[in-house]
Amino acid sequence: MTYLTLSITLIFVVIPLVLSKTLNLGLERDTIIATVRSIIQLLLVGFILKFVFDSESLLYIFLMVTLMIVAATHNARNKGASIKGITWKVAVTLIFVEVLTQGILIGLNITPPTAQYIISISGMVIGNSMVLSILFLNRFTAEVESHQDETELVLSLGGTPKQAIHTQLINSIKASMIPTIESQKTVGLVQLPGMMSGQIIAGADPIQAVQFQLLIMFLLLTTAAVTSVMLGFLSYPTLFNQRMQLIQKS
């Protein structure tokens, strides 16, 4: 695609703008901001990726992955603001998931250890791990809050903090994993996954694109499970003190 054809695609931005204007939706400003931001951000990423791929330097790969983890941590931690030390808990979870998945992929020779593979797959894994962290933390803080009575009940009967929070923890882990599992059930029926479509358009053999997509989906199952479970077990102890009491919050 040339930059000329790319600029013609702006027609797809003009249509919603016109609709917004005529129907008084008031979305013109946001649409324009979104368009400009996506152009700048993606072009920037494109140039950076090209640079990193060309250099094939481990240092740059490492920096890129680190940057992704930092950005993802920053995004996710706000959802768990009430949990002490949530920043490093999210960071440790993301790092663990990244190391685990890349370790398996590269260690078992599933994907080659090139910048191209490491960075694209890391992006998907870290991005999904971030979304899972947010889903989990949202649900967990809500569960803890609405079931405080039951937590206190279990403690009062001589239960440990882990026993007292068990139901809420399990419910939150389950709830946060469901979207990942559900979306895999219908994959391909309604819409093709974006990555697969991209590969096919770029000329890849559909079967190969499907194989790669399957790999990614299985990878994301692990990502979802490990993220929720790990974050859950890192988070719940901060709700209690040494004397096995629920820490009182205003």
Next chain:
Amino acid sequence: MTTDYKPAIHFNHVDYSIDGNKILRGITGSFPEGKITTLVGPSGAGKTTLLKLCNGLLSPESGEIYIKDKGIDSFEPVELRRKVGIALQSAPMVSGTVYKNLALPVELRGEKYDKKEAESLLRDVGLDEKFLDRKVTDLSGGQQQKVSIARTLVNKPEILLLDEITSSLDRTSLKEMEELITLINRKYGTTIIWITHNLQQALDIGDYTWVMMDGEVVETGESKLLRSPANDRVKSFVQGGAQ
């Protein structure tokens, strides 16, 4: 109090606050072993907070609490809470059946609870054994209170803390519950601390009574003090009747 007794629980200048708000101030006094002490006072006086301090659900900000002459912190929290059982004011239920709720204290220890035992306990608190497999969400407030107290009894606590356990009960059930608690007290020598808004109840079942207001203990003594309180605020509280 001048009466001679051994304290089951002793408070020494205990303060408790949340976010800088003093909830309890300078609580000092004893709950006599093997007796029933009733705890009365207006809403928000700090009664529930005081009860939760007794079994380590909360810890004092300053001051000491002794359980049978041993500092409360020298007990493992789990051991303490089995020894000093509480029936919480809101009678919270874990979702599932009545049996699941009764079995909870036992299952927390990793053991299984015998159905026969559960049935007999259920009858003790005045519920038919057919309730065992009912979902707790299908029970009335009063029935849930009965399940809640039964569940607290499963651990056979030496000290029993009761927070408003008869507030949703009809007169007959209320009398039955009073008889059951008195029986437990007589039969096993269980020390009982019982919060109630019902001053007649406090007088009827209590050996001793603590009156709390605004986070302080304003009067203590034999329960008959409620008939002729020394303190003016207590007098007007008592005349105001149960609130």
